[in-house]
Amino acid sequence: xxGMESCTCIAPVNIAVIKYWGxxxxxxxxxxxxxISLQAKTTVAVSSRFKEDRIWLNGKEESVHNKRIQNVLAxxxxxxxxxxxxxxxxxxxxxxxxxxxxxxxPTAAGLASSAAGxxxxxxxxxxxxxxxxxxSGIARQGSGSACRSMYGGFVLWEMGQSTDGIDSLARQLAxxxxxxxxxxxxxxxxxxxxxxxxxEGMQTTVATSELMKKRVEVVPQHTEDMIKAIQQRDFPTFxxxxxxxxxxxxxxxxxxxxxxxxxxxxSRLIIQMVHTYNTFHNHTRVAYTFDAGxxxxxxxxxxxxxxxxxxxxxxxxxxxxxxxxFVRGINVAPASLDKDLLECFKIPRSEGEIKYIIHxxxxxxxxxxxxxxxxxxxxxxxx
Amino acid sequence: xxGMESCTCIAPVNIAVIKYWGxxxxxxxxxxxxxISLQAKTTVAVSSRFKEDRIWLNGKEESVHNKRIQNVLAxxxxxxxxxxxxxxxxxxxxxxxxxxxxxxxPTAAGLASSAAGxxxxxxxxxxxxxxxxxxSGIARQGSGSACRSMYGGFVLWEMGQSTDGIDSLARQLAxxxxxxxxxxxxxxxxxxxxxxxxxEGMQTTVATSELMKKRVEVVPQHTEDMIKAIQQRDFPTFxxxxxxxxxxxxxxxxxxxxxxxxxxxxSRLIIQMVHTYNTFHNHTRVAYTFDAGxxxxxxxxxxxxxxxxxxxxxxxxxxxxxxxxFVRGINVAPASLDKDLLECFKIPRSEGEIKYIIHxxxxxxxxxxxxxxxxxxxxxxxx
Numbered sequence: 086x087x088g089m090e091s092c093t094c095i096a097p098v099n100i101a102v103i104k105y106w107g108x109x110x111x112x113x114x115x116x117x118x119x120x121i122s123l124q125a126k127t128t129v130a131v132s133s134r135f136k137e138d139r140i141w142l143n144g145k146e147e148s149v150h151n152k153r154i155q156n157v158l159a160x161x162x163x164x165x166x167x168x169x170x171x172x173x174x175x176x177x178x179x180x181x182x183x184x185x186x187x188x189x190x191p192t193a194a195g196l197a198s199s200a201a202g203x204x205x206x207x208x209x210x211x212x213x214x215x216x217x218x219x220x221s222g223i224a225r226q227g228s229g230s231a232c233r234s235m236y237g238g239f240v241l242w243e244m245g246q247s248t249d250g251i252d253s254l255a256r257q258l259a260x261x262x263x264x265x266x267x268x269x270x271x272x273x274x275x276x277x278x279x280x281x282x283x284x285e286g287m288q289t290t291v292a293t294s295e296l297m298k299k300r301v302e303v304v305p306q307h308t309e310d311m312i313k314a315i316q317q318r319d320f321p322t323f324x325x326x327x328x329x330x331x332x333x334x335x336x337x338x339x340x341x342x343x344x345x346x347x348x349x350x351x352s353r354l355i356i357q358m359v360h361t362y363n364t365f366h367n368h369t370r371v372a373y374t375f376d377a378g379x380x381x382x383x384x385x386x387x388x389x390x391x392x393x394x395x396x397x398x399x400x401x402x403x404x405x406x407x408x409x410x411f412v413r414g415i416n417v418a419p420a421s422l423d424k425d426l427l428e429c430f431k432i433p434r435s436e437g438e439i440k441y442i443i444h445x446x447x448x449x450x451x452x453x454x455x456x457x458x459x460x461x462x463x464x465x466x467x468x
Numbered sequence: 469x470x471g472m473e474s475c476t477c478i479a480p481v482n483i484a485v486i487k488y489w490g491x492x493x494x495x496x497x498x499x500x501x502x503x504i505s506l507q508a509k510t511t512v513a514v515s516s517r518f519k520e521d522r523i524w525l526n527g528k529e530e531s532v533h534n535k536r537i538q539n540v541l542a543x544x545x546x547x548x549x550x551x552x553x554x555x556x557x558x559x560x561x562x563x564x565x566x567x568x569x570x571x572x573x574p575t576a577a578g579l580a581s582s583a584a585g586x587x588x589x590x591x592x593x594x595x596x597x598x599x600x601x602x603x604s605g606i607a608r609q610g611s612g613s614a615c616r617s618m619y620g621g622f623v624l625w626e627m628g629q630s631t632d633g634i635d636s637l638a639r640q641l642a643x644x645x646x647x648x649x650x651x652x653x654x655x656x657x658x659x660x661x662x663x664x665x666x667x668e669g670m671q672t673t674v675a676t677s678e679l680m681k682k683r684v685e686v687v688p689q690h691t692e693d694m695i696k697a698i699q700q701r702d703f704p705t706f707x708x709x710x711x712x713x714x715x716x717x718x719x720x721x722x723x724x725x726x727x728x729x730x731x732x733x734x735s736r737l738i739i740q741m742v743h744t745y746n747t748f749h750n751h752t753r754v755a756y757t758f759d760a761g762x763x764x765x766x767x768x769x770x771x772x773x774x775x776x777x778x779x780x781x782x783x784x785x786x787x788x789x790x791x792x793x794f795v796r797g798i799n800v801a802p803a804s805l806d807k808d809l810l811e812c813f814k815i816p817r818s819e820g821e822i823k824y825i826i827h828x829x830x831x832x833x834x835x836x837x838x839x840x841x842x843x844x845x846x847x848x849x850x851x
Contacts, residue, residue, distance in 0.1 A: 295682060295683075295686045295716070296679040296682050296683065296716065296719055296720075296723075298682060299678060299679050299681060299682035300678075300679065303678045325725075328725070328726075329723075329725055332722050332723055332724075332725065332727045333678065333679065333723050335722055336679055336719040336720065336722040336723040337679075337719065339715050339718055339719040339722060340679075340712075340715055340716050340719040341715075342708075342711070342712055342715065343711075343739075343743045344715045344739060346736050346739075349733055350732055350733045353729050356726075356727060356729075360726045
């Protein structure tokens with residue numbers, strides 16, 4: 086289409102190590118996961134010939150009249166430095182957009198999928214409309230934790246004080262290469278259905294959980310300790326806080342009325358596996374964290390990856406004749422496991438409970454990719 | 469055996485509706501469950517011919533040199549008004565005992581089994597040794613919550629202020645017949661293995677859970693509200709507090725480091741079933757509570773029993789060709805379920821996950837039973 090311009094970007098899924106759950110005055114940090122395996126990809130095209138804004142998500146057209154999408158579009162257009170057109174009434178406005186977004190991870194299963202999606206959307210729109218400067222505040226209006234995905238490496242989301250949220254922004258604590266030996270194993274659990282969406286869950290927790298009041302008091306200290314542990318690359322402290330944060334987050338979900346559950350029997354076995362491994366070594370070498378879904382994110386150092394991959398293979402093997410690779414991302418050769426170690430584990434073998442493992446490092450933020458990867462054709466419609 | 473005297477008693481299992489978990493200053497109430505199906509039975513025999521104190525638990529001889537058993541025996545003997553013998557040194561002492569105890573419920577599976585066992589032991593010893601007056605303080609030294617089983621009906625365990633525990637006693641709030649329509653359905657879950665014993669779990673929670681500090685602050689209000697709800701037979705309030713207490717207790721277990729889990733996927737489905745039933749009726753008609761194990765105790769009024777039994781049959785049916793009765797205790801004819809109601813439940817059918825249901829009322833405390841039920845033969849040995 087003549088006069089059409091488009092941009093395609095990718096943004097990583099990120100996992101919080103200090104959990105965000107519905108309170109304005111919390112602070113959040115997390116490493117960002119830039120795996121090729123777990124990301125959102127978005128193409129935005131702009132053309133004066135488009136009659137209306139349109140959006141396709143994972144191949145299906147959706148309504149663009151969604152408050153969050155509208156907020157993001159309005160804010161980008163307000164700050165646009167390109168693609169201005171003068172309307173019949175003399176007003177300056179922007180032409181319509183076609184948005185096409187895909188992600189290659191299960192949606193609504195607690196892997197921060199909407200966060201990566203909104204981060205990618207905001208970043209792509211900003212490229213196209215020439216919006217520079219602080220973008221995390223715009224991403225936040227799409228999905229709270231999307232603001233974290235606007236940066237790579239280790240990111241702090243400062244919730245801010247202002248009631249209009251203007252100071253609720255993300256900032257990078259350390260770049261991705263700050264802690265080169267840190268690895269992330271995402272264990273994608275088979276049963277992906279999420280019971281309660283995180284927006285609804287958060288509201289109910291704030292309204293009904295007595296323990297949440299305590300959590301709000303203690304989170305700032307966790308954040309401070311976590312920042313220090315990251316700065317000093319103190320893995321045992323980083324790992325302990327990560328696990329305690331995950332557990333406390335799920336505890337307040339359970340203290341919600343009616344209770345909200347995200348952990349399953351499989352999550353529990355993964356937790357048990359991690360603690361057994363750490364106890365065997367008398368040292369905290371692996372940490373787990375779970376967002377609002379059953380998938381586990383394990384943080385560990387490079388040297389432990391072959392052992393943990395071998396243990397997952399041992400206790401959660403894929404069904405026989407599985408065609409797809411069980412371990413994806415960075416290549417890893419599973420270690421052979423000592424009998425001494427194996428005998429410590431009192432967990433049953435649960436075949437097929439983990440669908441696959443993704444092995445990644447702490448990575449970068451959103452990136453512009455080449456036009457050949459565009460999700461829209463030259464008419465501005467999904468390929 | 470000449471000169472042998474014995475006593476046999478039964479004591480009910482009880483389930484707390486305000487949970488006890490490791491803090492001295494909490495207060496506890498609960499209805500006592502006097503089901504014939506869920507109880508401890510103890511015979512104690514005393515004879516000057518016995519050479520040593522001996523104990524058999526569920527058919528197996530155990531060491532009597534257990535601190536808790538020793539404390540209970542010492543305190544009973546100190547207060548004994550019968551069976552005194554003068555020793556060679558002129559001291560007054562009591563002859564040796566043979567103790568035989570059985571319970572017909574899974575031990576160490578969070579059904580307060582040790583509480584019922586100790587309550588039964590203390591009550592039986594007191595009968596035999598002529599100890600009258602307050603006994604709950606002695607039972608408490610065996611197992612914390614055993615003190616509650618010394619009374620029938622609705623019991624409050626006042627934790628007291630004194631460091632020696634002398635004022636930490638149970639008292640009856642209301643007799644068993646105070647709320648005649650109240651029913652209890654115990655859903656005995658198939659997988660009975662308990663990961664962490666409650667004594668160890670409590671200690672770890674107190675040492676590591678930040679949320680526990682909040683729980684200690686809020687429990688007195690829960691207790692006050694619960695007492696009022698029981699006095700006024702206000703089922704919706706009684707039920708809501710019961711569920712919130714259960715959830716909060718399991719939340720602090722999860723906030724423990726390493727975390728302690730007692731709820732399983734099956735427990736979660738039971739919780740979901742109860743909330744769906746209540747939502748359908750737009751009224752809180754059933755409550756669940758879980759102790760330190762996966763078994764569920766449901767509290768409800770008589771009129772809802774046929775529906776809940778039918779729902780359990782629907783979603784957690786016994787495997788085909790099960791020989792034993794699925795519903796035990798008070799007789800009940802399952803209701804036929806309306807399609808409207810059934811359609812609300814988004815839970816999978818999980819065959820065999822619930823082993824059986826026990827249907828009981830709030831009942832009485834420990835009772836002396838006839839000599840023909842003795843667990844010991846005339847030689848003072850297990851029958």
